[in-house]
Amino acid sequence: MVKGKITKLSVSDVRFPTSLEQHGSDAMHTDPDYSVAYVVIETEGGLKGYGLTFTLGKGTEIVVCAVQALSSLVIGKDSEEIVNDFRSFYRLLTSDGQMRWLGPEKGVVQLAAAAVLNAVWDLWARAEGKPLWKLLVDMDPEKLISCIDFRYITDALTEKEALDILRKARDGKCKREEHMLKEGYPAYTTSCAWIGYPDEQLKQLCSKALSEGWTRFKVKVGADLNDDIRRCRLLREMIGPDKTLMIDANQRWDVAEAIEWVSRLVEFKPLWIEEPTSPDDILGHAAIAKALAPLGIGVATGEQCHNRVMFKQLLQSQALRFVQIDSCRLGSVNENLAVLLMAEKFQVPVCPHAGGVGLCELVQHLILFDYIAVSGSLENRMCEYVDHLHEHFTNPVVIKNASYMPPKNPGYSTEMKDDSAKRHQFPDGEVWRELRASRRVQ
Amino acid sequence: MVKGKITKLSVSDVRFPTSLEQHGSDAMHTDPDYSVAYVVIETEGGLKGYGLTFTLGKGTEIVVCAVQALSSLVIGKDSEEIVNDFRSFYRLLTSDGQMRWLGPEKGVVQLAAAAVLNAVWDLWARAEGKPLWKLLVDMDPEKLISCIDFRYITDALTEKEALDILRKARDGKCKREEHMLKEGYPAYTTSCAWIGYPDEQLKQLCSKALSEGWTRFKVKVGADLNDDIRRCRLLREMIGPDKTLMIDANQRWDVAEAIEWVSRLVEFKPLWIEEPTSPDDILGHAAIAKALAPLGIGVATGEQCHNRVMFKQLLQSQALRFVQIDSCRLGSVNENLAVLLMAEKFQVPVCPHAGGVGLCELVQHLILFDYIAVSGSLENRMCEYVDHLHEHFTNPVVIKNASYMPPKNPGYSTEMKDDSAKRHQFPDGEVWRELRASRRVQ
Numbered sequence: 031m032v033k034g035k036i037t038k039l040s041v042s043d044v045r046f047p048t049s050l051e052q053h054g055s056d057a058m059h060t061d062p063d064y065s066v067a068y069v070v071i072e073t074e075g076g077l078k079g080y081g082l083t084f085t086l087g088k089g090t091e092i093v094v095c096a097v098q099a100l101s102s103l104v105i106g107k108d109s110e111e112i113v114n115d116f117r118s119f120y121r122l123l124t125s126d127g128q129m130r131w132l133g134p135e136k137g138v139v140q141l142a143a144a145a146v147l148n149a150v151w152d153l154w155a156r157a158e159g160k161p162l163w164k165l166l167v168d169m170d171p172e173k174l175i176s177c178i179d180f181r182y183i184t185d186a187l188t189e190k191e192a193l194d195i196l197r198k199a200r201d202g203k204c205k206r207e208e209h210m211l212k213e214g215y216p217a218y219t220t221s222c223a224w225i226g227y228p229d230e231q232l233k234q235l236c237s238k239a240l241s242e243g244w245t246r247f248k249v250k251v252g253a254d255l256n257d258d259i260r261r262c263r264l265l266r267e268m269i270g271p272d273k274t275l276m277i278d279a280n281q282r283w284d285v286a287e288a289i290e291w292v293s294r295l296v297e298f299k300p301l302w303i304e305e306p307t308s309p310d311d312i313l314g315h316a317a318i319a320k321a322l323a324p325l326g327i328g329v330a331t332g333e334q335c336h337n338r339v340m341f342k343q344l345l346q347s348q349a350l351r352f353v354q355i356d357s358c359r360l361g362s363v364n365e366n367l368a369v370l371l372m373a374e375k376f377q378v379p380v381c382p383h384a385g386g387v388g389l390c391e392l393v394q395h396l397i398l399f400d401y402i403a404v405s406g407s408l409e410n411r412m413c414e415y416v417d418h419l420h421e422h423f424t425n426p427v428v429i430k431n432a433s434y435m436p437p438k439n440p441g442y443s444t445e446m447k448d449d450s451a452k453r454h455q456f457p458d459g460e461v462w463r464e465l466r467a468s469r470r471v472q
Numbered sequence: 473m474v475k476g477k478i479t480k481l482s483v484s485d486v487r488f489p490t491s492l493e494q495h496g497s498d499a500m501h502t503d504p505d506y507s508v509a510y511v512v513i514e515t516e517g518g519l520k521g522y523g524l525t526f527t528l529g530k531g532t533e534i535v536v537c538a539v540q541a542l543s544s545l546v547i548g549k550d551s552e553e554i555v556n557d558f559r560s561f562y563r564l565l566t567s568d569g570q571m572r573w574l575g576p577e578k579g580v581v582q583l584a585a586a587a588v589l590n591a592v593w594d595l596w597a598r599a600e601g602k603p604l605w606k607l608l609v610d611m612d613p614e615k616l617i618s619c620i621d622f623r624y625i626t627d628a629l630t631e632k633e634a635l636d637i638l639r640k641a642r643d644g645k646c647k648r649e650e651h652m653l654k655e656g657y658p659a660y661t662t663s664c665a666w667i668g669y670p671d672e673q674l675k676q677l678c679s680k681a682l683s684e685g686w687t688r689f690k691v692k693v694g695a696d697l698n699d700d701i702r703r704c705r706l707l708r709e710m711i712g713p714d715k716t717l718m719i720d721a722n723q724r725w726d727v728a729e730a731i732e733w734v735s736r737l738v739e740f741k742p743l744w745i746e747e748p749t750s751p752d753d754i755l756g757h758a759a760i761a762k763a764l765a766p767l768g769i770g771v772a773t774g775e776q777c778h779n780r781v782m783f784k785q786l787l788q789s790q791a792l793r794f795v796q797i798d799s800c801r802l803g804s805v806n807e808n809l810a811v812l813l814m815a816e817k818f819q820v821p822v823c824p825h826a827g828g829v830g831l832c833e834l835v836q837h838l839i840l841f842d843y844i845a846v847s848g849s850l851e852n853r854m855c856e857y858v859d860h861l862h863e864h865f866t867n868p869v870v871i872k873n874a875s876y877m878p879p880k881n882p883g884y885s886t887e888m889k890d891d892s893a894k895r896h897q898f899p900d901g902e903v904w905r906e907l908r909a910s911r912r913v914q
Binding site: 058059060061062063084085086087088089091092093095096099125126127128129130131132133134135136137138139140141181182183184185281284285286307308309310311312313314317334336337339340342343346347 | 500501502503504505526527528529530531533534535537538541567568569570571572573574575576577578579580581582583623624625626627723726727728749750751752753754755756759776778779781782784785788789
């Protein structure tokens with residue numbers, strides 16, 4: 031059981047120079063340096079919890095500053111009291127009377143809250159000696175519900191409906207858990223076709239992925255239509271007609287443009303178009319979804335959907351066919367639980383966003399919980415996977431046969447190797463000092 | 473004409489201890505310390521521009537940190553080139569490939585962009601020797617349009633439609649400008665009925681406001697229904713049946729709760745209910761608007777509506793009858809121009825949010841421009857006014873007969889008195905040191 035006051039909270043700016051090799055490049059984010067604001071909390075008993083939120087480099091220091099601003103709400107709190115009334119603690123961090131003006135529940139302050147809350151969940155799971163997914167799977171429905179702030183979503187999901195969903199899903203839980211431990215959760219790969227990769231690299235990576243057993247592939251699109259046609263054709267020819275292809279525009283288009291552009295790619299049979307337009311444009315997504323449905327292409331979005339209120343509306347307006355939760359954009363497990371339950375209520379499959387740094391490590395826990403204890407289904411479901419930066423974690427993801435194998439160590443898989451975190455500190459870690467010395471970065 | 477490179481950008485954290493007297497208190501923000509992130513830019517020619525964004529105290533340092541992160545995109549840029557392609561500069565600040573992950577265009581990073589861009593607009597207006605409203609009123613429609621980023625709003629407003637609106641509004645511009653110079657722009661007051669004020673204070677302030685000629689009053693509601701009924705009754709009795717009363721819940725309710733609660737206040741004939749629920753809940757606002765329309769109560773929102781994409785949807789879904797733009801939440805004049813033009817297209821009146829610190833000084837310019845050069849109408853229109861903290865500005869607002877009199881000094885009225893800014897620096901200004909010494913704050 032988790033107990034004792036939280037006596038320390040430290041936060042650091044850890045960046046990886048991924049832009050040097052165009053890893054993670056897309057139509058809107060052409061040169062990301064995958065980074066995290068990395069939080070470590072410690073109780074008076076000496077137990078530690080690790081949390082992070084993902085960023086793209088520049089501005090990570092702003093999130094660090096926001097975590098520092100939140101720290102006064104965390105230090106001195108009793109960890110047992112936090113988890114016994116987690117809903118109140120969530121609201122304390124996200125609805126402070128002065129700080130909420132900076133959001134509310136969006137942007138930098140929500141990213142910071144996510145990092146802190148992720149550390150608390152890691153602490154809790156470690157204290158229970160369970161991986162986070164198992165902590166959630168074993169938790170009473172009433173207790174799970176008590177972690178969720180239902181403010182602003184009761185018109186879509188009441189506490190009672192949420193409880194009913196969880197109670198109903200108890201049937202077959204053990205069997206599904208066994209299934210996951212044996213087979214893992216199905217994944218797709220985004221590693222082959224970043225927008226900055228030349229065709230030759232795309233081909234090599236795709237061959238390699240096919241040989242490793244991958245059957246679902248995502249291609250970045252949206253910068254140039256002819257490039258998109260050429261790259262989609264290349265990939266579709268390599269993977270054949272039966273495997274799955276998805277496309278991702280990373281918010282590049284306006285509404286009409288999205289419909290027109292995607293219509294030109296229909297011959298490559300994409301399962302979904304991801305982030306066709308502004309992540310804030312619920313009605314725009316709904317219009318695109320309606321126009322593309324006859325073409326058999328669904329709309330997917332969520333990695334920049336900033337809170338449960340936005341997901342609620344995307345579901346209410348039938349704007350998406352795939353819900354892409356993110357472990358570090360939303361307010362940690364607390365807010366993701368709300369979204370998983372709303373998705374189940376609306377019967378829309380969840381296909382988490384991952385990649386970056388740490389996102390795969392974290393989100394696998396949430397989607398395992400979703401399958402075992404909420405949706406009970408794998409139909410039209412898969413979790414994103416990107417093959418980068420796992421080596422910096424003490425418990426990196428394990429992929430077998432293109433599936434996420436359930437983590438077994440206690441916690442939320444959030445802990446980074448000390449040496450990695452230290453060497454990649456920005457701006458004074460060894461890696462960055464060397465890059466500046468060799469003039470590879472300014 | 474504005475010219476020369478921008479050579480300096482400074483930013484500071486300026487806070488006023490308004491929470492000590494419950495000024496600005498509402499159902500969600502019970503103890504605000506009105507504050508600004510205050511930006512000063514300077515060109516090589518020595519011209520200065522002042523900008524700010526408004527905050528509620530805690531966390532202002534996060535916005536300061538975000539302004540510092542943006543400063544590398546500003547320093548060294550030629551001011552003439554900026555205003556000659558202002559759309560590109562807007563996008564540079566709001567869509568940086570690494571920084572946009574922290575928004576995009578929302579929360580802390582958008583507030584920071586607003587502060588910086590407000591300073592650029594102030595600089596431009598000063599260089600032209602005109603108050604900002606006059607700079608805008610005199611500007612060619614083509615030039616005005618070139619300041620707006622139309623990304624994500626073309627399904628609601630095209631460049632051509634925007635141009636047509638501006639061209640059509642040329643008729644009668646001179647007459648409307650004269651009218652404003654003589655009579656001013658109609659205002660309403662929020663100073664009487666903050667939620668933390670006891671009834672006696674409310675009565676005194678209301679008497680005073682009536683004697684000064686105010687005819688439109690706003691009451692904060694949403695914390696306790698019986699309090700609301702008592703306070704609304706008190707105010708309605710004092711002002712009589714013909715003057716205007718508005719109510720403001722500052723996001724306190726869920727959707728069904730909002731409809732039920734407001735229905736209980738219908739006897740006091742509020743013109744609008746402001747911020748009934750989450751600022752992100754477009755569909756929720758639409759549901760509330762639909763339910764309350766038969767009661768003759770309109771929905772108003774906008775002070776926490778984070779960008780033009782959200783306003784677009786509020787308009788598209790008929791979710792509001794009053795558009796409340798904010799000079800410091802949206803991306804400065806650039807983004808507010810987009811919203812004013814969309815509001816005109818959808819024929820919804822604009823009633824700006826003001827108050828706080830500096831918001832009245834800034835937004836009066838935008839609403840003067842709206843009347844003279846966009847909407848040409850005063851029907852159902854008024855600008856919020858709150859009687860606090862104006863003494864800290866070098867060109868404070870001038871109110872006559874409950875109307876904003878057009879500013880005459882060059883610029884955007886954004887400059888604070890040096891002494892005020894210095895004494896209220898947080899945490900080391902004299903005011904804060906004294907408050908800590910006397911133990912009135914920690």
